[in-house]
Amino acid sequence: MPCTVSMTVNGKAVSREVEERTLLVTFLRDHLGMTGTHVGCDTSQCGACVVHVDGRSVKSCTILAAQADGAEITTIEGLAAADGTLHPMQAAFREHHGLQCGFCTPGMVMSAIDLVKDNPTPTEQDVREGLEGNICRCTGYHNIVKAVLAGAEAMNGGSVKAAAE
Amino acid sequence: MYEFTYHRPTSLADAAAMLGRSEEAKLLGGGQTLLPTLKQRLARPSDLIDLGQIAELKGIREEAGGLAIGAFTRHAEVAHSDLVRRVIPALADLAEGIGDRQVRNMGTLGGSICNADPSADYPSAVVALKATVKTDRREIAGDDFFTGMFETALEPGEIVTSVTFQKPDKAAYAKFRNPASRYAIVGVFVARFGGEVRVAVTGAGPSVFRATDMETALAGNFSPDALNGIKVASDGLNADIHASADYRAHLVTVMAKRAVAAAG
Secondary structure (H helix, E strand, O other), X not given: OEXXXXXXXXXXXXXXXXXXXXXXXXXXXXHOOOOOOOOOOOOOOOOOOEEEEOOEEEEHHHOEOHHHOOOEEEOHHHOOOOOOOOOHHHHHHHHOOOOOOOOXXXXXXXXXXXXXXXXXXXXXXXXXHHOOOOOOOOOOOHHHHHHHHHHHHHHOXXXXXXXXX | OOOOEEEOOOOHHHHHHHHHHOOOEEEEOOOOOHHHHHHOOOOOOOEEEEXXXXXXXXXXXXXXXXXXXXXXXXXXXXXXXXXXXHHOHHHHHHHHOOOOHHHHHHXXXXXXXXXXXXXXXXXXXXHHOOOEEEXXXXXXXXXXXXXXXXXXXXXXXXXXXXXXXXXXXXXEEEEEEOOOOOOEEEEEEEEEEOOEEEEEEEOOOOOOEEOHHHHHHHHHOOOHHHHOOOOOOOOOOXXXXXXXHHHHHHHHHHHHHHHHHHHO
16 A cells, blocks of 8 residues: 655655555665665665664665654765765765775765764774674775774864875 | 555554554564565565554663663663663663664664564573563563563563563673674573572573573672583574584583673
């Protein structure tokens, strides 16, 4: 049976009639056409689909759109400023090359921002543990961890530290 | 997923009424097990009743020297609660180690114990901390709540509303986790209440159980060395590609020792 689901996505109110079994990630990608959020494993393990629901990082393949009715959603598309200035965490991922193919990157960035909100000055170990729910098959995580540490510093008011090489 | 009808009641009474209308209706907590199950078409509920908007199922309160935690309290809320950290820090530690950050942001206490996964973390705390599970009908002793693999003492249509944990003098949880799923291959919750010690084991068997020989040894001498030479029998323990029954039996002693050491 169709139902109407309404929420705020990246500051914009949206409403669509969808099947009740529609997942949030399907709602974002197929109904709103916002394909920045990726579907990787589709079994709530890889974290490519992480978005923020009322400020908490959540795997959007494991929540119904209907459960997010009335919620504030932030996706990777909602991070940069209107003039295109990247969010400090995005800028840090670029500076430190925290990606190779880029498929996991939207989820990595969304998880990293949530992590830094709880723990503004994470250690390398905190970052590695905090990204448990995100899988990258290219990088070995090394540059991702460097990027998140630099992004955390920048989110606390510093500038994004230049990569060592 | 097969189709279902989704409901979002705002009171416990409404949720109970909806649940009573169909034998095939299911309650939805955080959905971190139920939704993957539905996606694989391993279940086909007629109705999903989302408990997320029911205020009376939420929150953490200090109560009679222990903690009362609403069934729809998410793992991250327990992990980050100053109250839990002060009264029963071992419970906050346990919650902090469930799944990953995103699972903890969605998953709930009630969902975890009602699903009664043999590898779930919370059942060990329910048994070790002499908890009482409150439902919309009655109170169930934590010792009687888990009855088998994915089985509980709940009756059809019954809804868990909160769990009351007793405050121990000392406690800790240690788990050997599956590196992919973070579920406990073996998890041991040790709690000391005066001269009484409880050792509750999850992950090893079809359901949480108490290691009574270890409890007796620790009651006399609360130190890891007191567990030297004490093993649970491997008969009837779980075996899978991750760990054999013998290995799990071995891990129970190792994890129990680690928990006792961490409890101090």
